[in-house]
Amino acid sequence: MADFKINIVADLESLKDKVSAARAAEKIRISLCMGNGCLAAGAGEVYDALKESLEKHGVATKSDLFDEGVKDNINYTHTGCQGMCQHGPLLQIDPENNSDKGITYMKVTVDDVDEIVEKTIMNGEVIERLLHKDANGVSYKNYKDIPFYQLQTFVTMKDCGRINPHDIREYIGIGGYLGLANALKSTPADVIKTMTDSGLKGRGGGGFPTGVKWNFCAKETAPKKYVVCNGDEGDPGAFMDDAIMDGSPQSILEGMRIAGFAIGADEGWIYVRAEYPHAVKSLGKAIEEAREYGLLGDNILGSGMKFDIHIKEGAGAFVCGEETALLASIEGKRGMPRPKPPFPAHSGLFGKPTIINNVETFANVPKIMLLGADVFKQNGVEGSYGTKTFSITGDIVNSGLIEVPMGTKMSDIVYKIGGGVLNNAKLKAVQVGGPSGGCVPADKADVSMDYDSVKAVGAIVGSGGLVVMSETACMVDVAKYFMTFTQSESCGKCTMCREGTKRMLEILTKICDGRGEDGDIETLEELAKAVSDGSLCALGKTAPNPVLSTLRYFRSEYEAHIYDKKCPAGKCTAFKKYHIIPDKCKGCSACARKCPVGAISGELKKPFVIDSEKCIKCGVCAATCKFGAIEF
């Protein structure tokens, strides 16, 4: 149970001071990243092993933030995503709780923990081997000096990875809930004005001005209204909302309460996609704690405001990211979109006026209320203010989660922050905005990452997924990948989306299988227009975008598949012909023994041959050959 309730703003301020003092007194703070990426790399095992090792070495750690009786005053905690997922698990060791003096270890394994405790924690020595090294071999002791972090500007991700997300007091200690206190001191109209002045636009993909949306809903006179947080982050390759929900859940709750105050709602729902069990757990814990501390419930901060929040888990349907489909899903129905108007601001959840904002949008709200619209506008460019989180993945050196001012050049993200393309390969394109977005070719990579500029090059900022592709990626295959995705996720309501995406996928499959014909490209273009025009929601309207953008920049690749029967990237297996290079083949027969269809034959110690008629192009032979003698 909470040690005390926060009844008025003064309680909040005194708790903040108490937490700051407790944190300042810590001799060492050890923070292990347990975001999704690090967990997959074994952070769970490292967490337990490090705990055990600390005990074994007699290093006393605090059992609670306010535990002052411990002689060493060391705080060992887990955090949300620290960003550099590719190099996880990440471990941050901050002497005197001062991150400027911190030591950042990467790719920590269970085998490293004893050494970390003995050398670093007990004796302050740095273990060179565990530091991050860039491509030039330069190693970095503190994450702050790594270019990956240095070029970022943290606003929504600021606390993520730096506080224990399962302790509301740590959030309060860094100024949490003071934004809400500011809002409650003013009027709903003033809050909406601040939001409008800040120029914040919806971070989920739509890019609609948040203040304007809130104003529509505030004008409604219905006694019951809802605030809904859209955490159904379905774009493949995007995971920023997961990181915020998992690593800084209180910031979302605070943002939702500010929205509730602004529009006059007393109930909120968070819709989280089912693929994110950690986010569900973290939010659930955060709601429980906020209730215990009196920051959810009746009379919040003595203002008379009442507000409570529920979580709704999704059940695996991409279309539920569309706001009307999401509402239908919360109501227990099939998640199918409906025509707008009426807009949710007028008739939303259970038929009541509702605002729906994305996770990242809500996470921005407390900062705007705390620091003001002008501070928020210091980042970004005209029309796209503030910062934006991006997940950078694919063929890139530093995969991970980043936050930069809107308007940052895409090439800076790929090369300076992302460390360039994997294996020093050449950049071919960056896919931006998931299945609704497009592929931006390498020669347009200096595009400014703001809503308008990205749209002008045929993609969308969307939720911020950037998938970097090198020369080995086939653009027709990428278009086919996204079409497979949207086709299977189409809810089936609109004929054009349901049938049109199916026909487009058939044509793309045909082209990749080497059966493309003259006229296919034109049919694709015609269908793209029909699907876009004839669909109700954004899923169908934008489904052709990956095809259109690859056709715009990589038309010659489509033509090579259709007319020359070649896949220039060498990805489409239909065009592959495996053959053995006689000079390299030692005649060991390993490939022939592995071939599932018996297509390889020959005499021992003499070069073997592949019968291309029998070959099913599975690639087992090439993977088996130790001499690199099999090529396609």
Added chain:
Amino acid sequence: MSCACALDDPKGIEAYVSSLVEKHGRERHSLIPILQAVQSRFNYLPKELLLEVSKQTDIPLSNIYGVATFYAFFSLDPKGKNMIKVCNGTACHVRNNKPIIEAALKVCNIPEGAITSEDRLFSVEKVNCLGACGLAPAVVVNGKVYGHVTPDKITALINELRDKEEA
């Protein structure tokens, strides 16, 4: 936990569904949480239970069927005891997850076109982006996420599970 025995026991089914209705409510918006609870306990939605849910909540069976078939997390067919979910997000696609899926299907002896092995020990599914893109290609085996997976690694993981089953 799968518990097939309970399905031939109407009293047991009634009591189980009634406990779910008590926890989640009998309103329309309670339906998805109820189905999620059933799915996580049985790994699929048994017909007997859906009939009982309809009876106790007054939600027509046709509507329940509509919801159950709409969402990817629900399945009307029994799944394998061990779930192997191969992430099919963009990053995993770009980093070539196809040989991993093929290897998993092969080592689990899953017939072509099916997702579950005949002995119901394994199901192999392609799933939407798991958000572990930094470690692509990623696979979830019985709830645990593995990164940088190769065909050999998945084969070894599955063989390990099979050894445990046979032990």
